[in-house]
Amino acid sequence: MSDQPRLDIMFFCLGNICRSPLAEALFRERVQSRGIGDRFHIESSGTSNYHVGEAPDPGSQKVARKRLKRDISHQRAQQLTDQHVQDFDYLFAMDRSNRRRALRLEGADESRIRLIREFDDSDTGEDVPDPYGGGDSQFDLVFDILERSSERLLDHLLERHPELQ
Numbered sequence: 001m002s003d004q005p006r007l008d009i010m011f012f013c014l015g016n017i018c019r020s021p022l023a024e025a026l027f028r029e030r031v032q033s034r035g036i037g038d039r040f041h042i043e044s045s046g047t048s049n050y051h052v053g054e055a056p057d058p059g060s061q062k063v064a065r066k067r068l069k070r071d072i073s074h075q076r077a078q079q080l081t082d083q084h085v086q087d088f089d090y091l092f093a094m095d096r097s098n099r100r101r102a103l104r105l106e107g108a109d110e111s112r113i114r115l116i117r118e119f120d121d122s123d124t125g126e127d128v129p130d131p132y133g134g135g136d137s138q139f140d141l142v143f144d145i146l147e148r149s150s151e152r153l154l155d156h157l158l159e160r161h162p163e164l165q
């Protein structure tokens with residue numbers, strides 16, 4: 001057991017096969033590249049059970065390989081639970097509808113369950129659009145949004161938790 005400060009961060013969408021696996025991989029890459037990977041525990045999940053146990057969508061795997069140089073095929077979808085809501089420090093929803101669903105879970109509070117696009121400075125919407133069933137351009141758009149948002153999210157968390165640096 002380590003007593004070093006650590007934040008537990010959950011990214012979630014509906015199925016946990018398209019958007020949130022990418023958010024998880026991108027944020028992990030960001031903290032590792034800043035040398036503070038051990039300060040974070042990062043997971044992703046979906047508010048539905050539709051794809052539990054499945055690997056990320058081929059579109060997400062492809063864009064992660066192309067733009068992040070990461071293989072995310074080992075990630076497996078899980079459903080967001082009451083326990084996650086109680087245990088994680090912050091939970092970031094990919095869209096408003098899934099945030100609303102998460103807020104119904106036991107122990108949920110508005111201040112810790114946020115929208116990832118609060119941290120996107122592009123001002124082009126509040127939701128990460130669902131790319132499920134779409135083509136490469138939709139997955140590229142999701143990646144663009146998450147790339148911007150994860151950088152600013154990390155800055156925000158480090159400002160708020162200076163003990164992590």
Ligand code: 4NP
Nearest residue numbers: 013014015016017018019132
């Ligand atoms: P995600 O995308 O929420 O970004 O993982 C979806 C995946 C599956 C479904 C919808 C969205 N579905 O309806 O099965």
